[in-house]
Amino acid sequence: MEQDIPPPPPHVLIFPIPALGHVNSMLKLAELLSVAGLRITFLNSEYNHDRLTRHADVCSRYTHRFPGFQFKTITDGLPMDHPRVGHKFDEVLHSVKSVTPPLLKQMLIDDIKPPVDCIISDGFMSFAVDVANELGIPIIYFRTISACAFWAYFCVRDIIDAGELPIKGKEDMDRLIKNVPGMETFLRCRDLPSFCRAEDPLDRNIQLFMSETRSSPRAQGLILNTFDDLEGPILSLIRTHCPNIYTIGPLQAHLKTRVPSGMQSTNGFWEVDRSCMAWLDKQPPKTVIYVSYGSITMLSREDVMELWHGLVDSNKRFLWVVRPDLISDRDGDQSQIPEKLVVGTKERGYMVGWAPQEEVLEHQAVSGFLTHSGWNSTLESVVAGQPMICWPFFADQQVNSRFVGQVWKLGLDMKDHVYDRKVVEKTVNDLMVEKREEFVESTDRMSKLAWKSVSDGGSSSCNLDRLIEDIRSMSV
Ligand code: UDP
Secondary structure (H helix, E strand, O other), rough: OOOOOOOOOEEEEEEEOOOHHHHHHHHHHHHHHOOOOEEEEEEHHHHHHHHHHHHHHHHHHHHHHHOOOEEEEEEEOOOOOOOOOHHHHHHHHEEEHHEEEEEEHHHHHHOOOOOOOOOEEEOOHHHHHHHHHHHHOOOOEEEEEEEEHHHHHHHHHHHHHHHOOOOOOHOOOOOOOOOOOOOOOOOOOHHHHHHHOOOOOOOOOHHHHHHHHHHHHHHHEEOOOOOOHHHHHHHHHHHOOOEEEEOOOOHHHHHEEEEOOOOOOOOOOOOOHHHHHHHHHOOOOOEEEEOOOOOOOOHHHHHHHHHHHHHHHHHOEEEEEOOOOOOOOOOOOOOOOOOOHHHHHHOOOOEOOOHHHHHHHOOOOOEEEEEEOOOOHHHHHHHOOOOOOEEEOOOHHHHHHHHHHOOOEEEOOOOOOOHHHHEEEEEEHHHHHOHHHHHHHHHHHHHHHHHHHHOOOOHHHHHHHHHHHHHHHHHH
16 A cells, blocks of 8 residues: 655745844744754855854754755855955945845756745845745745834835934934834934934935835745734834734744754854853852843944943953954954953953853843844843843944833943943943842843743744744645
């Protein structure tokens, strides 16, 4: 008697823009889909793939565990020695947009086997929809930013049409913006995505972010790394344009509920310095502030020194991530952390080039996070129930920090404050001592809601199941 042969698993191409925050989130999604039995091809830029394989054994962790998992690479169009950090990062986005479309099409036709049933592309690559439509492949977008930042990006055209941009100098920064529905009472000019600060509303970055976001309804669905209890009202507004939204975050918490412990993915292009965990183990409970600026933000040498003085003068313990490329105006061999910092830090502070951030935030010695308000860092802090000092730099960080400070009451928004040692000292003391009570209740509450959303029957868990089912139905 003939036996029924089960259908082959659906094959999904996952394609992030080449930025660590995006690659990390999409790797987590790839892992969740692999656990559900889907076959994944992960398309990385050559540059990022080289870094992932050189510094962290990320790739083999996936390919060893999941037989159907493969990595493919594609150029981002820039030379390998391009810095790809700080303000130079915009060049990556423009380059990817111009060189990728024909290459992607070619790969989908010739290279990637078996044929792809569904593409999940970064929602910042509208050209992927054109390619997918041409080849008749269903496509779902994944935006790695918050729903609130997505919605602000989405509404930029309305803000411009209403004459609310450009911003007229520093004195105009506290003007309320009226044309982002749901945010009329608290979104000031200074809280808009950083590219809105350009003098010319037709600036190429505004155009890029605006048009890419506006193209979202063209995909069959939109995946967001957030959860309904955090961003419900804004999600309702986005649904009026993109009805099929899958909120499946926080992804790192979701992974912990679906992947056996110890198997979670890593977060990085740098070698993780785990010595900080041993240092944390020796610190009393809830005494350490963790300081990190994510993977691409850069600080001037002067700001780094002010920050260091402020941290030391606060008399609080601190764990500080000083990436090898954190300091923008380094010269000669000063790519290293300035000597004074290292020597002067020994008593109460500890520095590493790259930390196991999620573990750090969950360590019992840590009780606050000084962050640049990147979305992954913000969500990781929410999950761990850590209050934040937000010192945002660019893109979505301005919006995220406003929500942290004003809407969710999870911390202090320090945007546009200069790095003055006195300000740093006072703010650290406010978060750790003086104003602590203001945040404890909301951070605890939101952390619980985050975990609830990814547990059985929670909103993100149900949405992930729906996403998997929808992908399965695309392959039959
Ligand atoms: N990260 C880490 N170790 C560090 C600093 C950062 O693992 O020492 C991770 C962090 O956990 C987060 C990511 O790097 O997942 C940074 O992403 P985010 O969106 O916060 O900022 P971006 O790098 O995109 O500016």
